Amino acid sequence: MAKVSITDVAAEAHVAISTASKALNGTGSIGKDTVERVMEAAKRLGYRPNRAAQMLAGKQKKIGILIPDFPDQIISCFEAGIADAMEEYASFGFRHTLFRYDNRAQGDAAFFDGLELFARKELVDGLIFTPSCVSSVCRDRLMQLSIPKLSLQIRADPTICTSVTVDEPMVGRMAAEFLSLFGTIRSTGVIVGERNIAIHKMNLEGYASEAAARGLELTAIADSYNDMNTAYNETESMLQNFPQIQGIFVSSYVAPAVCSCIRDRGKAGDIRVIGVDVYKETAECLACGLLSAIIYQNQREQGRQSIRQMVSLLLDEPTESIRIKPELVMNCNLSFYYTP
Amino acid sequence: MAKVSITDVAAEAHVAISTASKALNGTGSIGKDTVERVMEAAKRLGYRPNRAAQMLAGKQKKIGILIPDFPDQIISCFEAGIADAMEEYASFGFRHTLFRYDNRAQGDAAFFDGLELFARKELVDGLIFTPSCVSSVCRDRLMQLSIPKLSLQIRADPTICTSVTVDEPMVGRMAAEFLSLFGTIRSTGVIVGERNIAIHKMNLEGYASEAAARGLELTAIADSYNDMNTAYNETESMLQNFPQIQGIFVSSYVAPAVCSCIRDRGKAGDIRVIGVDVYKETAECLACGLLSAIIYQNQREQGRQSIRQMVSLLLDEPTESIRIKPELVMNCNLSFYYTP
DNA sequence: CTGAAAGCGCTTACAG
DNA sequence: CTGAAAGCGCTTACAG
Numbered sequence: 001m002a003k004v005s006i007t008d009v010a011a012e013a014h015v016a017i018s019t020a021s022k023a024l025n026g027t028g029s030i031g032k033d034t035v036e037r038v039m040e041a042a043k044r045l046g047y048r049p050n051r052a053a054q055m056l057a058g059k060q061k062k063i064g065i066l067i068p069d070f071p072d073q074i075i076s077c078f079e080a081g082i083a084d085a086m087e088e089y090a091s092f093g094f095r096h097t098l099f100r101y102d103n104r105a106q107g108d109a110a111f112f113d114g115l116e117l118f119a120r121k122e123l124v125d126g127l128i129f130t131p132s133c134v135s136s137v138c139r140d141r142l143m144q145l146s147i148p149k150l151s152l153q154i155r156a157d158p159t160i161c162t163s164v165t166v167d168e169p170m171v172g173r174m175a176a177e178f179l180s181l182f183g184t185i186r187s188t189g190v191i192v193g194e195r196n197i198a199i200h201k202m203n204l205e206g207y208a209s210e211a212a213a214r215g216l217e218l219t220a221i222a223d224s225y226n227d228m229n230t231a232y233n234e235t236e237s238m239l240q241n242f243p244q245i246q247g248i249f250v251s252s253y254v255a256p257a258v259c260s261c262i263r264d265r266g267k268a269g270d271i272r273v274i275g276v277d278v279y280k281e282t283a284e285c286l287a288c289g290l291l292s293a294i295i296y297q298n299q300r301e302q303g304r305q306s307i308r309q310m311v312s313l314l315l316d317e318p319t320e321s322i323r324i325k326p327e328l329v330m331n332c333n334l335s336f337y338y339t340p
Numbered sequence: 341m342a343k344v345s346i347t348d349v350a351a352e353a354h355v356a357i358s359t360a361s362k363a364l365n366g367t368g369s370i371g372k373d374t375v376e377r378v379m380e381a382a383k384r385l386g387y388r389p390n391r392a393a394q395m396l397a398g399k400q401k402k403i404g405i406l407i408p409d410f411p412d413q414i415i416s417c418f419e420a421g422i423a424d425a426m427e428e429y430a431s432f433g434f435r436h437t438l439f440r441y442d443n444r445a446q447g448d449a450a451f452f453d454g455l456e457l458f459a460r461k462e463l464v465d466g467l468i469f470t471p472s473c474v475s476s477v478c479r480d481r482l483m484q485l486s487i488p489k490l491s492l493q494i495r496a497d498p499t500i501c502t503s504v505t506v507d508e509p510m511v512g513r514m515a516a517e518f519l520s521l522f523g524t525i526r527s528t529g530v531i532v533g534e535r536n537i538a539i540h541k542m543n544l545e546g547y548a549s550e551a552a553a554r555g556l557e558l559t560a561i562a563d564s565y566n567d568m569n570t571a572y573n574e575t576e577s578m579l580q581n582f583p584q585i586q587g588i589f590v591s592s593y594v595a596p597a598v599c600s601c602i603r604d605r606g607k608a609g610d611i612r613v614i615g616v617d618v619y620k621e622t623a624e625c626l627a628c629g630l631l632s633a634i635i636y637q638n639q640r641e642q643g644r645q646s647i648r649q650m651v652s653l654l655l656d657e658p659t660e661s662i663r664i665k666p667e668l669v670m671n672c673n674l675s676f677y678y679t680p
Numbered sequence: 681c682t683g684a685a686a687g688c689g690c691t692t693a694c695a696g
Numbered sequence: 697c698t699g700a701a702a703g704c705g706c707t708t709a710c711a712g
Contacts, residue, residue: 003400005705016683021707028708031681051431053705055392056688060343088648091391091655092432093688173672181521181632181670210672292521308428315431325676328668330521332513332550336665345689356699361691368692371697393689396704433704683712688705696699 004045012041024049025316051315055093061314063096063307064124066114067152068103068132071253073279074299075100078152081303082128089311096307097124101132108133112141119145126310128152148313152306153299154199158321164306166297167323168199172206172251174295174326175274179247180214185272187244189220191234193252203251219245224254231257239265247272256281259290278329278337286331294329296337344385352381364389365656391655395433401654403436403647404464406454407492408443408472411593413619414639415440418492421643422468429651436647437464441472448473452481459485466650468492488653492646493639494539498661504646506637507663508539512546512591514635514666515614519587520554525612527584529560531574533592543591559585564594571597579605587612596621599630618669618677626671634669636677 010020015034022028023038041047055061065082067075079098086096099117101110111132118124126148131138142149142160149161156163179185190207192200204221211218220242224231231254238245239262248271250258255275262271272292275282277299285291301324312319329337350360355374362368363378381387395401405422407415419438426436439457441450451472458464466488471478482489482500489501496503519525530547532540544561551558560582564571571594578585579601588611590598595615602611612632615622617639625631641664652659669677 007705017705018684018707019682022682025707029681034681048431050396050433050705052392052395052433053688054707056390056396056690056704057706057708058688059707060688091388093390093392167676170673170676174670177670177672183522183524325673328670330514330517330668332517333510333665336507336510347689357689358691358700359698362698365691369697374697390689393704394691396688396706397690397692398704399691400704681712683710685710686708688707690704692702692704694699694701696697 004047005050006047008045009038009042009047012045013038049315052092054315060093060095061125062123063094063310063314064118064127065096065098066111066118066127066129067098067100068130069100070103071279074253074277077278077299078130078303081300081305082307083303084300085304085307089307094311094314103132108138111138115141115145126150126314128306128310130154131156148310150306150310150313153302155321162309162319162321164302164309164322164324165199166299166302166326168202169206169209170323171276171295171297171326172203172208172249173210174328175249175251175276176207176210176214176216178274178293178295178328179249179272180211180216182247182272185216185247187217187219187242188247188249189222189238189242189245190218191222191224191231191238191248191250191252191254191258193226193254194223195221200251207249207251216247224250224252224257226252226254228254228257230254232261235261236265239267239271245271247274249273250275253277253279253282255291255294256285259285263290278334280338280340283334283338283340286329286334294337296327296329298324298327344387345390346387348385349378349382349387352385353378389655392432394655400433400435401465402463403434403650403654404458404467405436405438406451406458406467406469407438407440408470409440410442410444411619414593414617417618417639418470418643421640421645422647423643424640425644425647429647434651434654443472448478451478455481455485466490466654468646468650470494471496488650490646490650490653493642495661502649502659502661504642504649504662504664505539506639506642506666508542509546509549510663511616511635511637511666512543512548512589513550514668515589515591515616516547516550516554516556518614518633518635518668519589519612520551520556522587522612525556525587527557527559527582528587528589529562529578529582529585530558531562531564531571531578531588531590531592531594531598533566533594534563535561540591547589547591556587564590564592564597566592566594568594568597570594572601575601576605579607579611585611587614589613590615593617593619593622595631595634596625599625603630618674620678620680623674623678623680626669626674634677636667636669638664638667 010017020038023030023035099114101114128150130153151163155165220238222234235258274293276295278296309319350357360378363370363375439454441454468490470493491503495505560578562574575598614633616635618636649659
């Protein structure tokens with residue numbers, strides 16, 4: 001099976017190489033039947049384009065990345081994964097520009113500004129973004145962009161583009177199974193980010209179903225609105241109102257506040273807490289035992305895969321949304337996930 | 341920062357492009373001072389070779405892979421990871437040939453045959469292998485091969501080549517931490533493959549140190565010699581001689597036999613078992629609860645990374661041995677690791 | 681709508 | 697020891 005090149009395809013279809021190239025890529029204007037003939041020839045011969053040659057001949061592709069800037073430690077994980085993958089592709093001719101928008105600003109203004117930056121200057125060939133919004137305005141604006149798009153971290157409407165996210169329900173399920181392992185826990189509580197935001201809802205649903213299957217009771221649910229103080233207070237009232245609770249799952253990055261509250265109330269050791277994501281504060285809680293485990297949402301791998309997907313997109317290969325697997329972090333393997 | 345190419349380097353060093361190329365790659369024969377001048381120019385300009393162009397111009401690189409054929413389900417995981425990565429690199433011009441040697445045959449004959457196959461025909465530019473042996477003969481034979489080499493799954497003598505393996509001690513440590521989570525387990529046993537084989541020894545040492553740190557007693561150790569019947573019998577006598585044991589770590593793929601024995605003796609539920617690696621039988625034990633968790637030695641990632649490393653090696657980039665992180669598999673996330 | 685030609689950045693015979 | 701030239705497989709102005 002000798003390697004078949006575009007020259008072979010062109011010959012087989014009785015056209016010039018340049019014509020074959022245009023037909024294959026859908027660029028320029030070529031006769032409908034010519035396209036058909038070339039496509040058939042390519043399929044018959046089992047033609048697979050040589051990426052190295054494509055990169056060398058075409059202009060260098062540039063990937064634009066638009067992500068939030070808070071919370072910094074977690075966003076940095078995405079960046080690390082992106083850097084990982086880019087290092088690999090950079091030597092093949094891919095470039096990238098990363099822009100962080102202020103996701104604590106009023107509304108979605110900062111997100112749109114970032115979008116304009118990339119779109120107006122036409123300086124990127126593909127865009128990876130984390131939407132700050134679900135509004136129809138956002139949707140429309142994104143639809144206007146004719147370059148390949150990919151949503152990172154937050155699942156986008158599939159009619160807009162494919163997504164790379166963690167498997168959200170699995171995060172909750174793993175937390176529930178973990179708490180059930182102890183055998184001694186019966187009543188549990190969950191502190192989510194904000195119940196009616198899709199991602200947190202999915203976390204919660206996963207937790208609820210797995211908890212039910214394992215005989216764990218879901219006694220109380222509270223929203224932290226991603227705020228440490230709120231989380232502390234909600235934990236306090238949860239402990240007061242439901243003294244039977246022995247396990248808590250914190251599905252956003254406020255687990256340290258929950259741990260503080262439990263320690264302050266002298267309940268450390270009595271209540272098992274499982275949080276999400278690995279960063280300085282959760283790592284410390286895990287090390288000192290206030291946190292029994294962490295479900296790592298694998299931001300690094302999410303970042304890495306988003307680049308791979310975008311490269312495929314830019315090379316016209318078909319792609320599908322993917323769900324990255326969460327990983328359970330205990331004390332001994334923490335070093336694989338976090339270095340002070 | 342405009343992209344700097346070999347043309348720029350050649351100009352800066354006042355030599356022809358072809359001379360610059362040879363100097364940079366150490367091919368052909370060129371004056372010592374010329375090489376120096378080119379190298380300096382390259383460094384000054386921050387030259388980074390374009391891989392796409394290298395692949396296109398050079399002859400297509402072929403990677404040879406020589407791995408055992410037993411146990412099939414586990415070796416297939418390595419293969420899957422290799423296929424993953426090759427799919428990516430194939431479109432850039434890399435090829436590969438995989439050969440499985442019979443690792444249940446007499447001595448190391450089959451391994452050497454495989455080695456000869458690749459070496460004699462000179463049909464590969466780089467070799468990834470899983471050594472069946474640690475003999476000095478093996479060592480010498482490998483040293484003779486002048487192509488880039490990489491040891492997969494089993495750590496090779498670093499003077500021979502770099503390795504891609506799991507973090508062996510961590511496998512044991514995670515098992516110990518997991519068993520300690522229950523809070524009710526005090527006395528534990530370990531069933532290893534073969535105590536004086538390096539990889540199993542490292543598993544055991546990791547387990548022992550983490551167990552000690554967590555107040556777990558390491559009551560008994562037995563060798564299974566990777567044989568199901570032996571494992572069954574060893575478990576039987578362990579249960580008999582040490583009835584106080586409440587947790588068992590099985591560090592080779594014979595966990596199903598250990599589970600069977602425990603079930604047959606009516607001890608299911610009383611003794612927590614944690615095994616390694618995900619395949620049909622362990623997946624079933626996990627699903628039915630005989631196994632409480634599995635430490636996945638991430639063969640797939642090992643396979644994937646071995647290809648990436650080899651690609652780097654073939655492109656003359658520096659590499660270091662890497663230790664892949666094991667992952668804890670519970671019931672709910674089993675689907676990420678195994679599909680019937 | 682189609683094709684001949686230049687060129688992407690490199691390596692490798694080949695000739696000096 | 698050094699260099700001029702061909703060519704890897706593609707894309708993209710450019711000319712018809």
